[in-house]
Amino acid sequence: MTKIKSSALVLFCTVSLASCLLLGQVQRPGEYPRGEKPSPMMNFFVTSEPVGDGGNLGGLAGADAHCQTLARAVGAGNHTWHAYLSTQARPGQPAVNARDRIGKGPWYNFKGEMIAQDLAHLHGDTMELAHQGNNLNKLTGLTEKGQIVPGLYDYSDPRDNDWDYAKTTRFSTRHEMLTGSQTDGTAFTDGLDHTCDNWTSNKSPAPGTSNGDLNAADGRPNAQIGFPDRNGGGNGSWNSAHGTRGCAQADLPKTHGQGLFYCFAID
Amino acid sequence: MTKPRAYVVAFCTVMLASCLLMAQQNLPPNTQGVTPPPGSPPATPARMTFFVTSVGIGKGGDLGGLAGADAHCHALAAAVGAAGHTWHAYLSTQARPGQPAVNARDRIGTGPWFNYSFAQLGAPQNAIISANLGELHGDTLVQAQRGSNLFKQSARNEHGEVIHGIGDTPPIQHEILTGSKWDGRAYTDNADHTCNNWTSSTTGSAQVGHSDRIGNGSSWNSSNASKGCSQAALESTGGAGLFYCFAID
Numbered sequence: 062m063t064k065i066k067s068s069a070l071v072l073f074c075t076v077s078l079a080s081c082l083l084l085g086q087v088q089r090p091g092e093y094p095r096g097e098k099p100s101p102m103m104n105f106f107v108t109s110e111p112v113g114d115g116g117n118l119g120g121l122a123g124a125d126a127h128c129q130t131l132a133r134a135v136g137a138g139n140h141t142w143h144a145y146l147s148t149q150a151r152p153g154q155p156a157v158n159a160r161d162r163i164g165k166g167p168w169y170n171f172k173g174e175m176i177a178q179d180l181a182h183l184h185g186d187t188m189e190l191a192h193q194g195n196n197l198n199k200l201t202g203l204t205e206k207g208q209i210v211p212g213l214y215d216y217s218d219p220r221d222n223d224w225d226y227a228k229t230t231r232f233s234t235r236h237e238m239l240t241g242s243q244t245d246g247t248a249f250t251d252g253l254d255h256t257c258d259n260w261t262s263n264k265s266p267a268p269g270t271s272n273g274d275l276n277a278a279d280g281r282p283n284a285q286i287g288f289p290d291r292n293g294g295g296n297g298s299w300n301s302a303h304g305t306r307g308c309a310q311a312d313l314p315k316t317h318g319q320g321l322f323y324c325f326a327i328d
Numbered sequence: 329m330t331k332p333r334a335y336v337v338a339f340c341t342v343m344l345a346s347c348l349l350m351a352q353q354n355l356p357p358n359t360q361g362v363t364p365p366p367g368s369p370p371a372t373p374a375r376m377t378f379f380v381t382s383v384g385i386g387k388g389g390d391l392g393g394l395a396g397a398d399a400h401c402h403a404l405a406a407a408v409g410a411a412g413h414t415w416h417a418y419l420s421t422q423a424r425p426g427q428p429a430v431n432a433r434d435r436i437g438t439g440p441w442f443n444y445s446f447a448q449l450g451a452p453q454n455a456i457i458s459a460n461l462g463e464l465h466g467d468t469l470v471q472a473q474r475g476s477n478l479f480k481q482s483a484r485n486e487h488g489e490v491i492h493g494i495g496d497t498p499p500i501q502h503e504i505l506t507g508s509k510w511d512g513r514a515y516t517d518n519a520d521h522t523c524n525n526w527t528s529s530t531t532g533s534a535q536v537g538h539s540d541r542i543g544n545g546s547s548w549n550s551s552n553a554s555k556g557c558s559q560a561a562l563e564s565t566g567g568a569g570l571f572y573c574f575a576i577d
Contacts, residue, residue, distance in 0.1 A: 184473065185469075185472060185473045187469075188466075188469060188472055189510075191466060191469055191472035191473045192466055192472050192510035192511075192547060192550070193510075193544075193545035193546075193547060193551075194475070194541070194545040194546030194547055195545070195546070196545065196546075197546075198494075198540075198541065198542045198546060199480070199495070199540075199542070200494060200495045200542065212481075213481045214481055243470075244470050244473035244474050245470075245473065290480075291475065291479050291480075291541055291546060292479045292480055292481045292482075293479075293481070295456070295477050296463075296474045296475050296476060296477055297474075297475045297476075297477065297479040297541070298473065298474040298475055301473075301474065302474070
């Protein structure tokens with residue numbers, strides 16, 4: 062009698078343990094991969110956290126430093142990291158194109174998977190390349206900690222739009238990457254704000270001027286964003302889908318962003 | 329006899345508890361994109377003018393030609409109350425002696441096209457799959473770089489469900505038959521890209537796109553060639569013989 066019970070117990074134990082381990086395998090968006098370290102080849106990542114002051118990143122230098130800090134924390138500080146961000150021309154100050162700041166590629170993610178072969182592949186410089194697309198997608202657009210970036214409908218929590226909630230969890234939608242760039246990776250030239258005043262502004266639009274529109278407009282603080290998961294915003298562009306509701310940190314989650322951005326190693 | 333049993337119980341409990349704890353990580357429920365948020369308006373399939381077929385015809389690349397594929401679109405639409413449209417499959421056929429090529433892009437009307445789910449979710453900015461043929465196919469370089477609104481969470485079947493793609497639970501069904509080039513037109517070389525104009529369930533090959541835009545780049549309509557035309561061949565690479573249906577009216 063005891064023998065039968067023992068073996069039944071062992072069987073139950075094995076089955077439940079096995080199924081538990083299997084269940085734990087699936088890496089859900091926002092979750093850290095277990096026991097995995099970044100590939101030594103990693104020279105691309107999505108920031109796991111924002112700078113935290115909306116569109117004010119401390120300019121390009123501040124954004125680059127954020128990339129460097131995050132990379133160093135996971136043992137990838139032996140590269141020179143640049144943020145994929147453009148700045149717009151100002152009197153006496155030429156524009157900076159995001160695509161000119163990130164080296165030549167090829168770029169690899171946390172897992173060592175290739176994101177793009179070169180600048181032309183990344184941006185789709187020819188009709189053929191643009192139609193083919195690069196290899197950046199929901200499963201490859203990983204943070205420096207190896208997380209999938211929570212995207213459209215992953216958690217479907219209305220509180221995702223509220224920074225006070227969103228900042229307390231890794232599991233809220235946050236798939237809008239600041240780029241300030243056009244689809245070809247260059248700065249905008251239309252005189253409207255697409256870069257939160259060259260990544261120094263944390264201002265919200267004046268009351269009544271936003272009206273929910275996500276296109277840039279005269280005098281409105283705004284940043285152009287793209288989606289690493291290619292899902293959302295009317296087109297799914299990785300680097301130039303639409304604008305934001307403003308440049309304050311609390312404005313960014315209103316459209317499922319948090320002020321994250323892409324980092325590339327230039328060496 | 330009781331002692332080893334006690335050990336087993338203790339070991340099992342500890343292991344199971346730690347495993348469950350590890351799996352926890354305070355995860356909120358993952359909706360897989362199928363469940364609309366609470367308070368959403370009821371489904372309105374009548375507004376739907378685009379869907380991915382929930383099932384294939386089952387004979388691989390043999391769809392009974394364009395007519396058979398169109399009939400499949402219509403039958404699936406009718407089953408969910410969307411028969412009030414004229415439905416066409418997004419498929420090209422290649423030229424044959426005395427028979428000109430048919431371009432998928434010329435068969436689907438002029439848009440705009442709406443999917444089931446986003447109409448249901450009441451999010452007008454996302455409801456649209458594409459405003460027109462140029463945006464859908466990326467006719468200009470900027471349009472091609474940006475892409476259309478046809479992506480994993482919008483490319484739903486006639487029930488409003490997301491097509492399982494890379495990273496989802498099997499079976500993965502993201503290889504969608506098109507027989508088309510990136511621009512939505514038929515191939516003009518001599519190779520088979522359409523399972524013999526959608527009549528072969530054995531030899532040949534069909535060009536496919538990815539509804540989740542993952543795999544060999546990110547094209548929705550032309551990413552790679554199928555291994556063959558049998559149902560098994562389609563399934564072996566993450567397909568099911570599904571295709572896109574558009575209402576032309």
